[in-house]
Amino acid sequence: xxxxxxxxxxxxxxxxxxxxxxxxxxxxxxxxxxxxxxxxxxxxxxxxxxxxxxxxxxxxxxxxxxxxxxxxxxxxxxxxxxxxxxxxxxxxxxxxxxxxxxxxxxxxxxxxxxxxxxxxxxxxxxxxxxxxxxxxxxxxxxxxxxxxxxxxxxx
Numbered sequence: 770x771x772x773x774x775x776x777x778x779x780x781x782x783x784x785x786x787x788x789x790x791x792x793x794x795x796x797x798x799x800x801x802x803x804x805x806x807x808x809x810x811x812x813x814x815x816x817x818x819x820x821x822x823x824x825x826x827x828x829x830x831x832x833x834x835x836x837x838x839x840x841x842x843x844x845x846x847x848x849x850x851x852x853x854x855x856x857x858x859x860x861x862x863x864x865x866x867x868x869x870x871x872x873x874x875x876x877x878x879x880x881x882x883x884x885x886x887x888x889x890x891x892x893x894x895x896x897x898x899x900x901x902x903x904x905x906x907x908x909x910x911x912x913x914x915x916x917x918x919x920x921x922x923x924x
Contacts, residue, residue: 779835827901
């Protein structure tokens with residue numbers, strides 16, 4: 770099955786959890802092909818990736834719960850092939866958080882996955898959460914990152 774079809778199809782919560790736990794079990798460090806940044810996936814990452822709050826954002830954007838789980842379960846490939854668009858301080862001003870990093874990766878059609886990486890003083894950079902989103906809905910985020918459709922990097 771091609772990647773695009775994988776994200777369009779649905780995956781169960783159980784399959785997504787099992788795939789993510791397998792990644793953690795192998796101790797994988799994810800390295801972004803575009804900028805070389807390295808992040809880890811942790812048990813807490815799994816909870817955040819598959820949380821009702823994360824799923825609700827994707828559903829509000831027109832995707833299904835199963836599509837969210839399919840994308841989350843493939844976070845290793847999505848992060849590796851993503852483009853970093855923004856780094857900002859923690860909005861809650863938590864002193865243990867160095868920064869929040871935002872990445873975008875392609876899904877299918879004009880749909881993207883918006884990946885958040887949390888960088889903490891002690892734990893380093895870890896996958897935090899994802900949101901499935903249409904490119905046209907990213908305009909506000911791109912504007913904040915001083916990017917627009919004309920100068921947005923293409924995959």
